[in-house]
Amino acid sequence: MRTETMAIHAGYEADGPVRSVAVPIYQTAAFEFDSADHAAALFNLEAEGFRYSRISNPTVAVLERRIAALEGGSGALCLGSGQAALHNAVLAIADTGRNIVAVPQIYGTTHTLFSHVLPRMGVTVRFAASESAADLEPLIDANTMAVFCESVGNPAGNVCDIEAIATMAHRHGVPLLVDNTVPSPVLLRPIEYGADIVVHSLTKFLGGHGTTLGGAIVDGGHFPWDAHAERFPMLNQPDESYHGLVYAERFGATAYIERCRNFCLRTTGAALSPLNAFLLLQGIETVALRVERHVANARRVAEALRRDPRISWVTYAGFPDSPYYPLVQKYLGGNACSLLTFGVHGGAQAGMRFYDALGLVKRLVNLGDAKSVACHPASTTHRQMTPAQQLKAGITPEAIRLSVGIEHIDDILADIDQALAAAQVGRDALAPV
Numbered sequence: 288m289r290t291e292t293m294a295i296h297a298g299y300e301a302d303g304p305v306r307s308v309a310v311p312i313y314q315t316a317a318f319e320f321d322s323a324d325h326a327a328a329l330f331n332l333e334a335e336g337f338r339y340s341r342i343s344n345p346t347v348a349v350l351e352r353r354i355a356a357l358e359g360g361s362g363a364l365c366l367g368s369g370q371a372a373l374h375n376a377v378l379a380i381a382d383t384g385r386n387i388v389a390v391p392q393i394y395g396t397t398h399t400l401f402s403h404v405l406p407r408m409g410v411t412v413r414f415a416a417s418e419s420a421a422d423l424e425p426l427i428d429a430n431t432m433a434v435f436c437e438s439v440g441n442p443a444g445n446v447c448d449i450e451a452i453a454t455m456a457h458r459h460g461v462p463l464l465v466d467n468t469v470p471s472p473v474l475l476r477p478i479e480y481g482a483d484i485v486v487h488s489l490t491k492f493l494g495g496h497g498t499t500l501g502g503a504i505v506d507g508g509h510f511p512w513d514a515h516a517e518r519f520p521m522l523n524q525p526d527e528s529y530h531g532l533v534y535a536e537r538f539g540a541t542a543y544i545e546r547c548r549n550f551c552l553r554t555t556g557a558a559l560s561p562l563n564a565f566l567l568l569q570g571i572e573t574v575a576l577r578v579e580r581h582v583a584n585a586r587r588v589a590e591a592l593r594r595d596p597r598i599s600w601v602t603y604a605g606f607p608d609s610p611y612y613p614l615v616q617k618y619l620g621g622n623a624c625s626l627l628t629f630g631v632h633g634g635a636q637a638g639m640r641f642y643d644a645l646g647l648v649k650r651l652v653n654l655g656d657a658k659s660v661a662c663h664p665a666s667t668t669h670r671q672m673t674p675a676q677q678l679k680a681g682i683t684p685e686a687i688r689l690s691v692g693i694e695h696i697d698d699i700l701a702d703i704d705q706a707l708a709a710a711q712v713g714r715d716a717l718a719p720v
């Protein structure tokens with residue numbers, strides 16, 4: 288099946304006497320056992336079935352199979368949010384004394400998880416000077432458990448050369464962990480380029496309507512954990528927390544995702560609710576159509592902004608002079624993602640007047656919603672930083688980040704135009720005579 292078809296059908300077939308065409312919502316905490324023997328077989332992971340919805344649930348399982356299919360992985364695990372997915376993805380392979388090597392430009396909360404939370408648990412994260420394989424490589428040592436990047440960075444829109452980074456990581460016997468939230472599997476399937484583990488915030492394009500938080504971890508199924516037994520004892524030696532289970536031996540291509548479920552999610556508990564899994568499945572049915580429109584609208588907005596004399600700069604990976612343009616051709620089929628950043632003439636004050644004047648375009652911090660949404664990082668997501676730190680993170684005082692929605696393009700452009708006019712009026716009024 289192609290992506291568009293998998294988004295609607297993968298992972299579910301109506302069965303049983305009810306034959307519900309829509310995926311049923313199994314709103315239950317627990318599942319009944321036939322007998323003590325049946326329960327024991329389930330607890331030994333020998334029989335297929337369900338025990339308790341913190342570990343697995345039939346509605347959530349459909350979502351897991353659908354996401355695994357969309358990404359081309361051997362299996363997936365869904366969790367309560369994208370951050371829970373990132374935390375558990377690392378927890379499954381890294382313990383105290385170990386490290387992760389990461390690219391520098393990543394989502395703010397992931398940066399905080401990596402620089403403030405994991406280090407207190409003994410897992411250090413080494414940020415490279417840039418996202419190039421050459422800058423990442425020298426940071427890898429015998430205790431490196433993964434290299435991390437975002438396929439397309441939020442908010443900067445930087446595109447990573449996944450194939451080059453995966454080849455380099457594999458040379459050292461280290462897996463590549465990729466956050467693929469921004470392109471979604473509609474535009475990019477990192478496993479095809481060598482990624483070993485993919486994580487998602489389902490909250491964004493996959494859910495697509497800004498209603499539901501969710502996260503996913505996808506196992507690529509190709510990393511040879513058993514060939515690197517010294518680096519990965521957690522997959523090659525008996526798991527004390529699971530009466531001696533050896534994941535690599537028992538599960539082969541799904542060893543990693545089984546450890547995520549049975550070691551991490553079972554004990555830390557950031558489970559996705561069945562109702563939220565249903566809502567996310569509803570969103571995913573239309574993801575391919577929506578992303579197509581997001582991409583087309585963003586291109587029109589980027590081009591209009593670039594022509595507009597009231598705009599001082601626009602960052603959009605789809606412009607042929609963008610440093611990321613060749614990677615957009617290679618990895619995204621020429622479809623730059625629908626995130627773009629720009630500056631209004633007149634500095635921070637004009638930027639905030641523009642932001643306040645937006646009508647149709649919502650002021651909030653989310654992306655991938657059907658609605659067009661805008662964020663002013665200097666006054667919100669990056670407010671705690673000093674102006675110098677903001678500049679280092681690529682945030683200028685006037686910068687506005689847009690996640691272009693799927694409304695009619697003329698309505699989006701009209702709203703931006705009237706907000707720019709409002710920003711200029713204020714500017715003239717304030718200008719020295």
Ligand SMILES: *Cc1c(COP(=O)(O)O)cnc(C)c1O
Nearest residue numbers: 368369370394441468488490501
């Ligand atoms: C939003 C986001 C996250 C976090 O996801 P939540 O569902 O909000 O927890 C992680 N990575 C990226 C790239 C994101 O955009």
